[in-house]
Amino acid sequence: MKLKTLLIMIAFYTIIVISLTVYTEHSKLDQPLFADHYIYREEKDIRNAYIYLYYVTNLNDNPQITSISDSSTEKGIEFNIVSEQELYNEGRYTVHELLITPHRYRKDFDNGIDLEELQVTMSDGSRYVTKIGHIYMKEKQDEGNDLFHFVSTVSSNRGLTESKQYANKELIVHHAYVPFLKQIQANYDIKINGDLLDYEIEDEQLESGNAPFHPVSIKNAPLMLDEGDYLTVIAQLMEQDKFIAYDFPVSVLVEADKKYIKEVNLIQDTPRFSKESMQELLKERGEQP
Known part of the structure; x- marks a missing residue:
């Protein structure tokens, strides 16, 4: 018995x-699950856009994204991955967040183009086409001056604390430069809520052919940013005959011998893909949340 x-x-x-x-x-x-609609800062010129991509994987999977481009080759737009992180784990899944911005693009967009899909290539060679809603692109026109576009981001040696404050001793500004422009040199001013800060600059010059980033390390600028504060970086080019447009969460237009200030809320500008959004995404694709 x-x-x-x-x-x-x-x-x-x-x-x-x-x-x-x-x-x-x-x-x-059986494959990374990409959200159909991404959050991005809408701009009339796609070169100034920041696009947040969100995708879901199995908890222990660590897929590597090697390249991102538009899904139609004739548009010829490629993207830089500005930042990549695991946003959170929920049950059996991990939500990943990527911040991307356009890097290379063709010059024949006189009438503008619509960009609605991205092609994502993974390290194993697999490719996925994902929808990003709708971004309209039209080339900027300038009277007689060459256009040099700089995509810029800000990082720090620390980051957000639980009190939503930046407590940095160093601010690093990374901006892409046009390959045929060999050297860039600029003066910088930093303000928090309009108050000028004291700081030191370490301006590393990169020659043509190196990595497409020109890091500027701004030291001794202790930043204590609460939600709602704004940080402004004013850049003044030493080359007086060039027009350079910056657009990133901290600053920026530079034109010849003039200075322009763009104030952007650094904290509230960052979107997040919520757990509720992830559950809705899984349900839409027939997966168990």
């Missing part, structure tokens, strides 16, 4: 284990 009971219990637990294994395997995503 005891043997029979033992066999029944073994059979019962075996069925449970098999069922759980089948359910777990069935519930795993």
Whole structure:
């Protein structure tokens, strides 16, 4: 009798284990799950856009995205990954966040183009086409001056604390430069809520052919930014015959010998893909949240 009971219990637990294994395997995503609609700062010129991509993977998967471009080759737009992070884990899934901005583009967009899809290439060679809503692009026109576009971001040696404050001793500004422009040199002023800060500049010059980033390390600028504060960086080019447009969460237009200030809320400008959004995304694709 005891043997029979033992066999029944073994059979019962075996069925449970098999069922759980089948359910777990069935519930795993067979590929990264990209959200159809991304949050981006809408700009009339796509070169000034910042696009947040969100995608979901299995909890222990660590896929690497190697390149991002538009889905139609004739548009020829490529994107830089500005930042990439695991946003949070929820159940069996991990939500990833990427901040991207256009890097290369063709010059024949006289009448503008619509960009509605992106092609994402993973490290294993797999490719996925994802929808990003709608971005309209039209080339900027300038009277007689060459256009040099700089995509810029801000990082720090610390980051956001629980009190939503930046407590940095160093502010690093990274901006892409046009390959055929060999050297860039500029003067910088930094303000928080309109108050000028004291700081030191380490301006590293990169020559043509190197990595497409020109880091400027601004030291001794202790930043304590609460939600609602704004940080402004004013850049003045030493080359007086060039027009350079910056657009990033901290500053910026530079034109010849004039200075322009653009104030942007640094904290509230950052979107987040909520857990509710992730659950809705999984349900839409027939997955278990």
